[in-house]
Amino acid sequence: MAGSLSRREQFMLLSLLAACLAVLANTFDGDGEPLVASLAFSGIAFASCYALVRWLGDAFMRAGFKGKDMSKPKLVEIPETMGAVCATVYLFILIVFIPFPFYKDIVAATSGGGNRDFILHVQEVETGRFLHRFPHSKLASYLSAILSLQTVVLLGIGDDLFDIRWRHKILIPAFAAIPILSVYFVDFGVTKIVIPTPLRPYFGELFDLGWLYYAYMAAISIFCPNSINILAGINGIEVSQSLIIAMLLAFNDLLYLLPPPPAGFPSPHPATDSHLFSLYLLLPFIGASLALLAHNWFPARVFVGDTYCYFAGMVFAVVGILGHFSKTLLLLLVPQIANFVYSAPQLFHLVPCPRHRLPRFNRATGLLEPSTAVFDERNPLRPVVGAVLKLLHRVRLVRVTTDPASGRVVECTNLTLLNLWLVWWGPMREDRLCLGLSALQLACGLFGLFVRHKLALLVFTQDNWG
Ligand code: UD1
Ligand code: MG
Numbered sequence: 001m002a003g004s005l006s007r008r009e010q011f012m013l014l015s016l017l018a019a020c021l022a023v024l025a026n027t028f029d030g031d032g033e034p035l036v037a038s039l040a041f042s043g044i045a046f047a048s049c050y051a052l053v054r055w056l057g058d059a060f061m062r063a064g065f066k067g068k069d070m071s072k073p074k075l076v077e078i079p080e081t082m083g084a085v086c087a088t089v090y091l092f093i094l095i096v097f098i099p100f101p102f103y104k105d106i107v108a109a110t111s112g113g114g115n116r117d118f119i120l121h122v123q124e125v126e127t128g129r130f131l132h133r134f135p136h137s138k139l140a141s142y143l144s145a146i147l148s149l150q151t152v153v154l155l156g157i158g159d160d161l162f163d164i165r166w167r168h169k170i171l172i173p174a175f176a177a178i179p180i181l182s183v184y185f186v187d188f189g190v191t192k193i194v195i196p197t198p199l200r201p202y203f204g205e206l207f208d209l210g211w212l213y214y215a216y217m218a219a220i221s222i223f224c225p226n227s228i229n230i231l232a233g234i235n236g237i238e239v240s241q242s243l244i245i246a247m248l249l250a251f252n253d254l255l256y257l258l259p260p261p262p263a264g265f266p267s268p269h270p271a272t273d274s275h276l277f278s279l280y281l282l283l284p285f286i287g288a289s290l291a292l293l294a295h296n297w298f299p300a301r302v303f304v305g306d307t308y309c310y311f312a313g314m315v316f317a318v319v320g321i322l323g324h325f326s327k328t329l330l331l332l333l334v335p336q337i338a339n340f341v342y343s344a345p346q347l348f349h350l351v352p353c354p355r356h357r358l359p360r361f362n363r364a365t366g367l368l369e370p371s372t373a374v375f376d377e378r379n380p381l382r383p384v385v386g387a388v389l390k391l392l393h394r395v396r397l398v399r400v401t402t403d404p405a406s407g408r409v410v411e412c413t414n415l416t417l418l419n420l421w422l423v424w425w426g427p428m429r430e431d432r433l434c435l436g437l438s439a440l441q442l443a444c445g446l447f448g449l450f451v452r453h454k455l456a457l458l459v460f461t462q463d464n465w466g
Contacts, residue, residue: 003058005051013047020044027100034101038280041093042287049089050291053082057302065160067303071234071361071368071430078301081160083238083308086292087153090311093284094146101280102139109133137187138273144179145281145318151176152225152314156307170222173314177221180321181214188324196459217321220329224320225313227336230343231417232309233358234368235300236434239293241441242312243286245332248445249319250282252328255453271324278323285315298431331448335441339417346415351389352379357414359422359433367427370399370413370420381409399423 005013020043027037057079060066067080099106155172158164191213192206209216232238253275289312295302320329330337346353352373359368375381381389386409392398393412397420401411413419421436422428428436453463 003055005054009050013051016043017047020047028103034103035276035279037100038097038283041097042283042285045089045093045284045287046291048291049086049288050294052085052089053292053295053302056085057082065305069235069300069303070356070358072299073363073366078303080303081157081305081307082292082295082302083304083306083311084153084157084160086288086304086308087149087156087311090284090288091146091150091153093288094142094149094281097280097284098139098142101142101276102135105134137183138277141180141183141187141277141322142280144183145322147179148176148221148318149311149314151179152310153307156305156310159306159310170226173221173225173310173317174218176314177218177317177321180221180318181217184217184321185214190324194460197461198459217326220320220326221314221317223313223340224317224329224333224336225310227333227340228313229306229309230347231336231339231437233356233416234418234430234434235298236293236296236431237418237437238304238309238312239289239296240434240438241335242308242316243289243293244438244441244445245316246282246286246289246312248332248442248449249316249329250279250286252325252449252452253279253282253323274323274325278319278325281315281319285312298429298434328449328452331452332445334444334448335417335437342417342420343415345385346373350385351381351412351415354414357416357419359418362427365427366429368422368430368433369427370422372401372411372413374411375409383408396423 020040023040023043024037027033027040060079060081061077065079065081066077068075068077152173155164155169155176159169191210192208193213195203195205195207228238228242231241256269256271256275257279292302292304292308296304316329316333320326340347345351346357352375354371354373357371357373360371361367362369373379389398389400389409389412390402393400398415399413400409402408403410413423417437418433421433421440425436457463
């Protein structure tokens with residue numbers, strides 16, 4: 001049956017679930033190991049998301065959440081918006097996880113330094129015991145992250161339901177970011193940036209951006225979700241790019257946590273808490289996304305929908321902002337930034353933009369080719385834009401077709417990284433295109449981290465990693 005799990009899948013998922021539950025039960029012995037618990041929760045996220053995506057597909061189709069896979073010989077409809085399942089599992093896991101990182105603090109705050117024989121005085125019982133001992137600010141960060149993510153998932157589902165106009169939905173992630181920005185304001189409030197050494201004679205060591213810093217973070221929360229949504233349209237690409245970014249972010253977090261800090265640095269590393277926080281949000285995301293990818297990989301059995309794109313982007317914005325490493329995040333988003341800049345002429349309608357820009361499926365060969373925008377009286381192209389496109393064609397940044405009689409540009413490949421890749425490397429199968437772009441994402445990300453931790457020392461006096 002389409003919507004059920006095979007014996008083998010049942011066995012594997014149940015074993016994984018049992019193993020994760022056993023690990024979870026053990027984390028309460030001793031101090032409680034939130035990171036181990038988080039790993040176990042990401043296993044649970046994988047198992048639940050895998051099973052639920054399979055089970056709920058038909059129900060989503062009946063509710064109208066379905067889409068046609070445009071790059072297949074037969075136009076079959078498959079469930080869309082399955083990212084909503086992934087996001088829901090993820091949010092539930094984050095909520096159930098709340099007591100784990102705070103377990104030690106809860107014990108300490110409620111029973112007097114973990115000593116359960118400690119006698120409470122009447123007044124302490126009445127005033128809520130040792131409130132001052134509990135790290136409320138950390139809990140506030142965590143809760144604000146959940147709130148921001150929930151808001152953006154609502155937007156995603158709304159968009160999948162009603163296809164909301166670009167100009168109407170663009171600001172919503174910025175509103176969704178208000179909870180995390182408020183916590184940032186109260187908790188951290190740093191709006192100064194470190195100036196690179198060569199520029200210090202002019203600007204000083206630190207430069208205060210003031211409210212612009214908040215505008216910058218709001219812009220990040222608009223950019224991340226939308227940039228993933230426009231680098232989309234072939235099986236697996238939305239999830240694979242998000243997984244690579246998440247894994248690289250987690251890898252960067254581990255750099256701060258695994259080796260003991262070098263001599264001269266305080267132990268534990270001052271950024272430990274931010275990076276732990278980031279891991280708590282990323283590990284279950286990786287688990288749930290892997291399960292979604294298993295269903296969305298070529299040939300896809302489900303689509304992830306805009307919900308997943310917005311949700312994934314917002315996870316990155318949240319960890320980047322609350323973990324205080326938004327610039328490192330931007331280094332990992334280089335392909336998304338490149339795709340956005342490359343797309344800008346179409347996004348801002350300098351070049352006419354069709355509803356779909358995903359690569360074109362050639363039925364005869366079974367391969368993907370660059371899709372094109374056609375210019376005629378209904379979609380005219382300004383001569384100066386045509387001239388620029390011809391110039392870009394010369395340097396192989398786009399492929400244009402000109403009318404032999406008038407020399408005017410009548411067609412050009414759509415301005416997305418996916419189409420550009422096909423212009424460069426020729427037609428290819430959908431999964432190879434996805435693998436190619438994933439490799440690019442990984443290479444750019446690793447290089448970004450290298451730049452962040454090694455080359456940055458050329459222009460900054462120190463790397464906060466060590
Ligand atoms: C964005 C892109 C659009 C691209 C679309 C594909 C911009 C401004 N918009 O629009 O150019 O065509 O994403 O997701 O860049 N689909 C497939 N195979 C896939 C994934 C999607 O055929 O692997 C098709 C399905 O018909 C699916 C539809 O794309 O129903 C989803 O499109 P949607 O997410 O609604 O498009 P947008 O996000 O608005
Ligand atoms: Mg989309």
